[in-house]
Amino acid sequence: MRRNRRDDWSRRLVSEHRLSVDDLIWPVFVVEGNGVRQEVASMPGVSRVSIDLLVDEARRAADLGIPAIAVFPSVEPSLKTPDAAEAVNPNNLVCRAVRAVKKAVPNLGIICDVALDPYNSDGHDGLVIDNYVVNDATVEILCRQSIIQAEAGCDVIAPSDMMDGRIKAIRQALDSAGLEPVRILSYAAKYASAFYGPFRDAVGSKSALKGGDKKTYQMDPANTDEALREVALDLAEGADMIMVKPGLPYLDIVRRVKESFAVPTLAYQVSGEYAMMKAAALNGWLDWDKAVLESLMAFKRAGCDAILTYTAPEAARLLSR
Ligand SMILES: NCC(=O)CCC(=O)O
Ligand SMILES: [Mg+2]
Numbered sequence: 001m002r003r004n005r006r007d008d009w010s011r012r013l014v015s016e017h018r019l020s021v022d023d024l025i026w027p028v029f030v031v032e033g034n035g036v037r038q039e040v041a042s043m044p045g046v047s048r049v050s051i052d053l054l055v056d057e058a059r060r061a062a063d064l065g066i067p068a069i070a071v072f073p074s075v076e077p078s079l080k081t082p083d084a085a086e087a088v089n090p091n092n093l094v095c096r097a098v099r100a101v102k103k104a105v106p107n108l109g110i111i112c113d114v115a116l117d118p119y120n121s122d123g124h125d126g127l128v129i130d131n132y133v134v135n136d137a138t139v140e141i142l143c144r145q146s147i148i149q150a151e152a153g154c155d156v157i158a159p160s161d162m163m164d165g166r167i168k169a170i171r172q173a174l175d176s177a178g179l180e181p182v183r184i185l186s187y188a189a190k191y192a193s194a195f196y197g198p199f200r201d202a203v204g205s206k207s208a209l210k211g212g213d214k215k216t217y218q219m220d221p222a223n224t225d226e227a228l229r230e231v232a233l234d235l236a237e238g239a240d241m242i243m244v245k246p247g248l249p250y251l252d253i254v255r256r257v258k259e260s261f262a263v264p265t266l267a268y269q270v271s272g273e274y275a276m277m278k279a280a281a282l283n284g285w286l287d288w289d290k291a292v293l294e295s296l297m298a299f300k301r302a303g304c305d306a307i308l309t310y311t312a313p314e315a316a317r318l319l320s321r
Pocket of ligand 1 (some may be wrong): 113160196197198199200268269270271273
């Protein structure tokens with residue numbers, strides 16, 4: 001076995017998987033203001049930026065060859081309400097950010113989450129009635145949220161809420177609004193995970209959630225067959241691409257999904273995964289560059305077609321060397 005590993009040229013020759021910049025999606029955080037850059041404490045190296053700086057970062061991403069960004073708004077607490085009304089305001093932060101980026105960098109793909117958690121004073125992805133996240137009333141708002149984001153120029157609508165039946169409803173809503181080309185990336189197998197902690201710091205939804213959890217709609221980490229049912233439903237309802245989330249601890253799910261459905265399969269290397277690697281690297285316990293590339297290669301090996309990762313710009317630079 002060691003003969004093929006003996007030299008760099010033969011290692012390259014027999015290498016089975018390749019990671020490329022074309023596999024990367026960069027999640028970015030946007031805040032109100034001008035010239036604003038706020039470091040996210042639990043994600044060293046990641047910032048929330050105002051729209052003017054986001055446009056610069058988007059240009060940088062496109063120049064690096066990154067195909068798409070995913071834009072997440074950090075919404076002012078005063079705009080969060082129990083009915084999440086700001087989610088359907090066509091002039092909300094995320095819609096203004098999308099319009100600005102699309103205008104400046106038209107060839108960069110833009111992905112927007114569809115879910116109510118940035119706007120809901122309860123911190124939940126759906127409407128809360130009598131202490132329960134209700135399904136169909138939430139789906140109705142998600143459809144309106146999808147339309148305003150798509151009208152702002154978002155190329156890919158990514159429902160991350162885990163309500164039942166929302167893919168079909170959103171597809172119909174987009175089509176009726178003349179938005180047929182807009183793609184749907186479904187967060188189909190999204191687990192109720194502790195690894196989202198730093199993200200909730202970044203978008204300020206942790207305090208709203210008040211220590212609650214999302215177990216009545218996100219999946220139980222004990223389950224894998226259930227992920228296949230979720231994916232089958234979302235594909236039947238019209239999803240163009242599906243996502244597994246979190247990433248590294250759930251690569252068994254990626255593998256089963258890819259083998260079962262052979263459709264575009266993405267995974268999200270989430271904030272907690274980023275924070276773990278970063279903390280170790282900052283302590284001198286891990287070689288950051290090598291750990292980034294190895295972790296992303298693991299997603300490819302499991303069957304991912306693309307990876308959402310906060311390391312995207314650094315990974316792109318490392319891959320171009
Ligand atoms: N809907 C997007 C997320 O929940 C992101 C999670 C993370 O990066 O931890
Ligand atoms: Mg589902």
